[in-house]
Amino acid sequence: MAAEPYDVIIVGSGAGGGMSAYHLTRSGLKVLMLEAGRHYDPVTETPMFNTNAEAPLRGASTPDKPFGFYDATVDGGWKVPNEPYTVAPGSEEFTWWRPRMLGGRTNHWGRISLRFGPLDFKPRARDGLGYDWPITYDDLAPWYDKTEKLIGVTGRAAPRHLTNTPDSPDGCLLPAPPPRGFEIFYERAFRAMGIPVVPMHGAVLTQAVEEMNGRNTCVFATPCGRGCALGANFQSTTVLLPPAMATGKLTITTNALVYQVDLDKAGKAKGVSYVDRVTGEHHAATARSVVLAAGSGETARILLNSKSAAFPNGLCNTHGMVGRYLMDSVGLNVTGQFPALEGLPPTNDDGMSVEHTYVPWWAYDKHKELGFPRGYHIEIGGGRGMPSAGLARLLRDDDLSVGDQLRANLRQRYGSAISFNGRGEMIPNDDCYCELDPVVKDKWGIPVLRFHWRWGDSETKQAAHMATTFLEVIDKLGGKPLGHVERDGRKAISKGGEMIHEVGTVRMGAAETDSVVNQYGQSWAVPNLFVTDGAVLVSSPDKNPTLSILALAWRSSDHLATLAKQGAL
Amino acid sequence: MSADPKLPETPASEPYQPKIDRRTALTWVGVVGAALAVGTGVVVYGPKTGGGKAVAAKGYGTDPKLNPPEKAPWPRIMTQGQLQASAHLADFVLPASGPAPSASALGVPDFIDEWVSAPYPDQVKDRPVILDGLKWLEDEARGRYRTGFNDLTSEQRRIVLGLLAPFPATSPQGHFFRRIRSLTISAYYTTPAGFRDIGYIGNVARAADPGPSDAVKAHVEGELKKLGL
Numbered sequence: 001m002a003a004e005p006y007d008v009i010i011v012g013s014g015a016g017g018g019m020s021a022y023h024l025t026r027s028g029l030k031v032l033m034l035e036a037g038r039h040y041d042p043v044t045e046t047p048m049f050n051t052n053a054e055a056p057l058r059g060a061s062t063p064d065k066p067f068g069f070y071d072a073t074v075d076g077g078w079k080v081p082n083e084p085y086t087v088a089p090g091s092e093e094f095t096w097w098r099p100r101m102l103g104g105r106t107n108h109w110g111r112i113s114l115r116f117g118p119l120d121f122k123p124r125a126r127d128g129l130g131y132d133w134p135i136t137y138d139d140l141a142p143w144y145d146k147t148e149k150l151i152g153v154t155g156r157a158a159p160r161h162l163t164n165t166p167d168s169p170d171g172c173l174l175p176a177p178p179p180r181g182f183e184i185f186y187e188r189a190f191r192a193m194g195i196p197v198v199p200m201h202g203a204v205l206t207q208a209v210e211e212m213n214g215r216n217t218c219v220f221a222t223p224c225g226r227g228c229a230l231g232a233n234f235q236s237t238t239v240l241l242p243p244a245m246a247t248g249k250l251t252i253t254t255n256a257l258v259y260q261v262d263l264d265k266a267g268k269a270k271g272v273s274y275v276d277r278v279t280g281e282h283h284a285a286t287a288r289s290v291v292l293a294a295g296s297g298e299t300a301r302i303l304l305n306s307k308s309a310a311f312p313n314g315l316c317n318t319h320g321m322v323g324r325y326l327m328d329s330v331g332l333n334v335t336g337q338f339p340a341l342e343g344l345p346p347t348n349d350d351g352m353s354v355e356h357t358y359v360p361w362w363a364y365d366k367h368k369e370l371g372f373p374r375g376y377h378i379e380i381g382g383g384r385g386m387p388s389a390g391l392a393r394l395l396r397d398d399d400l401s402v403g404d405q406l407r408a409n410l411r412q413r414y415g416s417a418i419s420f421n422g423r424g425e426m427i428p429n430d431d432c433y434c435e436l437d438p439v440v441k442d443k444w445g446i447p448v449l450r451f452h453w454r455w456g457d458s459e460t461k462q463a464a465h466m467a468t469t470f471l472e473v474i475d476k477l478g479g480k481p482l483g484h485v486e487r488d489g490r491k492a493i494s495k496g497g498e499m500i501h502e503v504g505t506v507r508m509g510a511a512e513t514d515s516v517v518n519q520y521g522q523s524w525a526v527p528n529l530f531v532t533d534g535a536v537l538v539s540s541p542d543k544n545p546t547l548s549i550l551a552l553a554w555r556s557s558d559h560l561a562t563l564a565k566q567g568a569l
Numbered sequence: 570m571s572a573d574p575k576l577p578e579t580p581a582s583e584p585y586q587p588k589i590d591r592r593t594a595l596t597w598v599g600v601v602g603a604a605l606a607v608g609t610g611v612v613v614y615g616p617k618t619g620g621g622k623a624v625a626a627k628g629y630g631t632d633p634k635l636n637p638p639e640k641a642p643w644p645r646i647m648t649q650g651q652l653q654a655s656a657h658l659a660d661f662v663l664p665a666s667g668p669a670p671s672a673s674a675l676g677v678p679d680f681i682d683e684w685v686s687a688p689y690p691d692q693v694k695d696r697p698v699i700l701d702g703l704k705w706l707e708d709e710a711r712g713r714y715r716t717g718f719n720d721l722t723s724e725q726r727r728i729v730l731g732l733l734a735p736f737p738a739t740s741p742q743g744h745f746f747r748r749i750r751s752l753t754i755s756a757y758y759t760t761p762a763g764f765r766d767i768g769y770i771g772n773v774a775r776a777a778d779p780g781p782s783d784a785v786k787a788h789v790e791g792e793l794k795k796l797g798l
Contacts, residue, residue: 047636049772052759056629056641058680061691064628178780185789188798219774340792345784350771352778370750387758392751402662407669407766410758414767478796485628543611
């Protein structure tokens with residue numbers, strides 16, 4: 001435990017906050033981390049091998065545990081008690097996932113770890129849509145290398161040179177587990193369509209990495225979404241915080257809901273104010289610099305609530321940029337059932353719970369004819385996983401069998417379904433943003449966020465293309481979709497926020513007038529205030545954001561550490 | 570590897586013996602006792618009408634204990650008679666077969682009770698479907714045989730249960746049958762005995778993932794060939 005005075009206060013303990021703490025403490029700085037949620041110990045709290053029969057309602061999802069009883073997210077979800085948010089009248093639906101736990105959403109995330117590609121950093125230069133980052137892929141590439149080596153990411157393969165889908169240099173990636181039966185099966189349909197299927201990049205230790213820090217390798221058995229008591233996948237709480245604590249330079253305070261950045265007379269950040277979520281007491285903490293990594297929504301909320309004479313509309317918001325350009329991923333799912341996979345011999349499909357293979361976007365050169373400008377990748381699930389409370393959905397709608405016939409039908413169809421999940425790029429638009437609600441406050445009197453959302457045609461057309469593609473693949477494989485498939489993209493597309501990839505409220509840029517922070521997450525208005533979470537993202541490519549948040553946070557923290565050593569803060 | 574959730578895998582017996590453990594049962598008694606003591610009267614056991622009166626019970630909250638998983642905290646609303654009828658129904662859906670135990674031997678009726686007693690929207694929606702369905706069985710038994718459903722001979726009971734499936738899905742009886750069947754499947758196949766029956770052989774720690782067996786690969790290749798892939 002480090003004691004005051006602190007060099008840095010970090011707000012948040014997930015991907016951005018965890019990586020910042022990891023690098024800053026190892027650079028010799030004294031850090032106070034403030035986490036809004038409770039303490040969480042994955043070693044003792046993770047239900048690793050428990051069956052659904054042991055859980056209430058056989059583990060079925062409920063409003064209290066939306067991803068099922070065993071989901072690692074504790075004390076949070078789509079709704080957090082005492083902490084409302086609002087969606088503006090006339091807006092499309094927006095939903096906001098908030099964990100309230102040490103490590104944030106890194107405890108339950110999907111572990112899909114895809115690098116953004118060169119085109120993702122320069123979308124406007126590419127086709128005039130969206131906005132360009134102040135950095136290129138080459139600027140971030142060394143930090144992707146370091147991040148992959150540290151956290152452990154699968155997907156080792158010979159270089160493929162696919163468009164905008166970077167190959168990692170030798171030594172960065174771990175071996176991918178072999179494709180399972182259903183993965184061998186679907187690959188052939190995509191191949192026939194000229195679409196490559198490649199090893200997934202998943203943040204799972206299929207082998208040891210150089211710096212194990214007490215972690216273990218994967219046992220190929222239990223769902224990563226429950227978390228991992230062995231530390232075999234990436235969670236901030238097993239990979240970043242333990243080595244940061246080991247430096248003796250990190251203090252973590254939990255249940256500390258930060259609502260304001262405090263400034264000194266010179267206009268520099270002197271610390272933050274927070275409320276203890278348990279006692280309701282208000283506290284102030286001080287440090288030489290402040291890093292916000294509370295998640296895109298909360299980070300914007302803290303800035304907007306930090307009002308002063310110099311910043312009447314919120315800190316760093318002189319140009320009205322805070323909260324703007326909120327983005328999510330486009331999401332759409334179609335599940336198919338395949339007679340060809342019926343009656344497979346029993347086999348253990350548990351593997352690492354991240355998909356073993358996936359389909360990167362394949363049609364970069366066809367956007368003109370497709371009629372939508374950006375692409376998506378496909379995450380594909382299936383196999384003979386542990387039966388869940390939803391097992392009966394596997395049966396035909398008209399199947400009313402009982403007894404031995406029912407047992408036989410279930411055995412026959414178990415493992416014969418494959419779900420196709422598109423995750424696509426969203427182009428930022430003026431209708432998607434968050435601001436402070438003029439009326440609603442949380443339990444402690446702090447103004448809450450109000451969201452505005454509207455998918456653009458670029459996204460809804462892309463969603464329709466997902467449905468068409470998945471149906472074509474299902475048909476090629478002799479299957480039938482399960483349930484009704486909506487073909488109208490505007491109806492079929494996921495809700496805003498539903499993919500839990502909300503990013504971009506405090507974007508980085510080359511100039512103060514059209515961004516909030518510079519390429520290092522350092523705010524233009526307050527030079528000792530940094531942002532290292534997904535809020536800084538300028539675009540939201542189809543690739544899941546966590547790996548990029550980690551790499552950016554490492555790069556930004558390194559800059560902060562350099563400035564601190566120079567006495568420039 | 571976790572242990573079986575302490576459910577005896579013995580043949581179904583009458584009367585149906587709830588498979589909950591004593592500690593859990595005592596917890597519920599405590600909840601009921603406390604509710605009655607403060608006079609809130611929120612706990613309603615065994616609605617006589619089968620109408621599924623709302624129960625003002627609490628869920629497990631956003632931060633339940635996951636390891637080991639805590640038990641569902643809400644009080645159960647089914648009567649012994651309803652549990653018994655559920656046992657007959659569950660065993661109609663999945664009777665014992667060879668080495669596979671019956672649904673009631675795996676405690677499926679207790680799960681149905683836990684489900685219809687739960688305070689969450691999906692379960693609250695199912696509550697009247699299940700309880701009214703059980704009442705329909707009772708009425709049907711009395712109408713045909715002038716005796717309660719649980720007191721029918723096994724042949725009479727098969728006849729009454731056999732009436733359910735032909736009802737259309739949109740009718741209360743058809744909906745009831747589909748829900749009770751689905752819940753029975755959920756409860757049964759999430760147990761280790763269910764895993765054995767369906768052929769789930771995972772949830773075991775391994776040093777490496779060897780990938781699918783040659784038999785699986787051969788099956789897939791054979792099917793792909795048929796599909797022209």
